[in-house]
Amino acid sequence: HFRISFSYLCPASWYFTVPTVSPFPRQRVAFLGLFFISCLLLLMLIMDFRHWGASLPRDRQYERYLARVGELEATDTEDLTLNYGLVVDCGSSGSRIFVYFWPRHNGNPHDLLDIKQMRDRNSQPVVKKIKPGISAMADTPEHASDYLRPLLSFAAAHVPVKKHKETPLYILCTAGMRLLPERKQLAILADLVRDIPLEFDFLFSQSQAEVISGKQEGVYAWIGINFVLGRFDHEDESDAEAPQELAAGRRRTVGILDMGGASLQIAYEVPTSTSVLPPKQEEEAKILLAEFNLGCDVQHTEHVYRVYVTTFLGFGGNFARQRYEDLVLNETLTKNRLLGQKTGLSPDNPLLDPCLPVGLTDVVERNSQVLHIRGRGDWASCGAMLSPLLARSNTSQASLNGIYQSPIDFNNSEFYGFSEFFYCTEDVLRIGGHYHGPTFAKAAQDYCGMAWSVLTQRFKNGLFSSHADEHRLKYQCFKSAWMYQVLHEGFHFPYDYPHLQTAQLVYDREVQWTLGAILYKTRFLPLRDLRQEGVRQAHGSWFRLSFVYNHYLFFACILVVLLAIILYLLRLRRIHHRQTRTSAPLDLLWIEEVVPMIGVQVGP
Ligand SMILES: Nc1nc2c(ncn2[C@@H]2O[C@H](COP(=O)(O)OP(=O)(O)OP(=O)(O)O)[C@@H](O)[C@H]2O)c(=O)[nH]1
Ligand SMILES: [Ca+2]
Numbered sequence: 001h002f003r004i005s006f007s008y009l010c011p012a013s014w015y016f017t018v019p020t021v022s023p024f025p026r027q028r029v030a031f032l033g034l035f036f037i038s039c040l041l042l043l044m045l046i047m048d049f050r051h052w053g054a055s056l057p058r059d060r061q062y063e064r065y066l067a068r069v070g071e072l073e074a075t076d077t078e079d080l081t082l083n084y085g086l087v088v089d090c091g092s093s094g095s096r097i098f099v100y101f102w103p104r105h106n107g108n109p110h111d112l113l114d115i116k117q118m119r120d121r122n123s124q125p126v127v128k129k130i131k132p133g134i135s136a137m138a139d140t141p142e143h144a145s146d147y148l149r150p151l152l153s154f155a156a157a158h159v160p161v162k163k164h165k166e167t168p169l170y171i172l173c174t175a176g177m178r179l180l181p182e183r184k185q186l187a188i189l190a191d192l193v194r195d196i197p198l199e200f201d202f203l204f205s206q207s208q209a210e211v212i213s214g215k216q217e218g219v220y221a222w223i224g225i226n227f228v229l230g231r232f233d234h235e236d237e238s239d240a241e242a243p244q245e246l247a248a249g250r251r252r253t254v255g256i257l258d259m260g261g262a263s264l265q266i267a268y269e270v271p272t273s274t275s276v277l278p279p280k281q282e283e284e285a286k287i288l289l290a291e292f293n294l295g296c297d298v299q300h301t302e303h304v305y306r307v308y309v310t311t312f313l314g315f316g317g318n319f320a321r322q323r324y325e326d327l328v329l330n331e332t333l334t335k336n337r338l339l340g341q342k343t344g345l346s347p348d349n350p351l352l353d354p355c356l357p358v359g360l361t362d363v364v365e366r367n368s369q370v371l372h373i374r375g376r377g378d379w380a381s382c383g384a385m386l387s388p389l390l391a392r393s394n395t396s397q398a399s400l401n402g403i404y405q406s407p408i409d410f411n412n413s414e415f416y417g418f419s420e421f422f423y424c425t426e427d428v429l430r431i432g433g434h435y436h437g438p439t440f441a442k443a444a445q446d447y448c449g450m451a452w453s454v455l456t457q458r459f460k461n462g463l464f465s466s467h468a469d470e471h472r473l474k475y476q477c478f479k480s481a482w483m484y485q486v487l488h489e490g491f492h493f494p495y496d497y498p499h500l501q502t503a504q505l506v507y508d509r510e511v512q513w514t515l516g517a518i519l520y521k522t523r524f525l526p527l528r529d530l531r532q533e534g535v536r537q538a539h540g541s542w543f544r545l546s547f548v549y550n551h552y553l554f555f556a557c558i559l560v561v562l563l564a565i566i567l568y569l570l571r572l573r574r575i576h577h578r579q580t581r582t583s584a585p586l587d588l589l590w591i592e593e594v595v596p597m598i599g600v601q602v603g604p
Pocket of ligand 2: 261419
């Protein structure tokens, strides 16, 4: 009988037989050790992948930081995959055009479009502002498109020409137009809709020129700031610096205060469970709550928000001054009649106004009535005189104008103040940013007490911000008192409330309600990209998936081959040892087994 040893069909150097005897103890230990090490290796490899994946949120933070830095670079107008959008903010005191751009949607239905402000080749934001407001066209609506031409030409010069046809243009008007009679509003809008397409080929139709409500303006401002602050990014809740979540998996949003020239808005997120209110207030509260979905797919609710928002027409900085002057004029004339006085009827006997800087003279005219005034710069008295303009009612939950205000948790909230809140704290007083009530009150009081001659001298010496013009210097005292009264007496913010930031730029980006407007109006665009992406993704994900599994497969093969080579080397070493110890008989045995088949006699 003979034993035929099976040898594998592989290169001679690979001839070996499966050992019939169990490996020696030493080999068994080595084999087990090797097996253990390779499993450990594989485990570490998988852990490492998992760990790497887990560190995403911190990378996400870093990504976001890099993205912010990236936003400061010039926009690559050669990149034809970029989309552009234009928003004209037609405010009461002026109009400004903002040029935005965004890359193709990233395909994640949970993400909004990544909209940023366009920056020119000098990395300056592409924005242009003109004065006065569009409501100046009230009596000549046929010139409305001529009024806006400088803004539209400016944008057309920056957006790549071949992109104009797919660049949406939104002309959104605020309080200045709201104050006009409706037929004048419509005449101005009709001129824009008719004439602009004759000269510019932006994507523009009737529905894109409108007078937005103060509620829309407040919601857009709320969307803009929270988008820039990344408060809509919910997935990286392990983000170390993430503020307290409002509800599981959602980041807390900030509230906004926006005081323009003619209107004032406040907006902040409210928890879904509203407190039980009396029926009348319940009805009122419903009107003041905006519920909207920022996501592109109505099925996804992680971007559904419930925001308390209200607007106060006539509470903007400039319009409040008008109302103050009306009040003072009427009071003075009444007092003159009752007491037989002639206060303010001549420059020698002016009415002393605590809300104007010391020594500043001015004339207030209303329907042929004239009042001569002179500033006496007393900030505290000014504030006291503004109280009637707040039109508060005596119910506890009422704010300005007797409007119901949803409770604010002042210990667990953050607010940003825009426009006049920023101009009043920064442009003259240079204390914009983190708001501290007592500090602001002191600085405003000191400014109010300064003689007008001193202020104009300092203005000439360039001591104030370049944005501060003479109009700003003249009304800074009034506006700072008005802003302070609105914030603390109107909205009941504590005098030492520590979580208010007054801002115009956040992360070097001008945060305007216009950013929120274009985010909201383009919120369904990702669906188009997602559909196109859908096809691409089907392949993409298969490729990614196979690569990942190939990745693991690849490592596993490497390990198996390594293991086989090591075992083989060990076995060769064992054979070699055995050969050196008992060389002849063993070889002979092998030869005997094979040679008889070819009849050659070997051995003694
Ligand atoms: N100091 C300063 N004042 C400014 C600046 N821009 C505008 N203003 C003035 O601040 C006041 C408010 O300006 P905006 O916030 O633009 O108000 P608006 O948008 O025109 O008015 P609304 O339609 O009510 O929103 C107006 O009197 C402007 O003239 C600025 O950069 N610095
Ligand atoms: Ca405004």
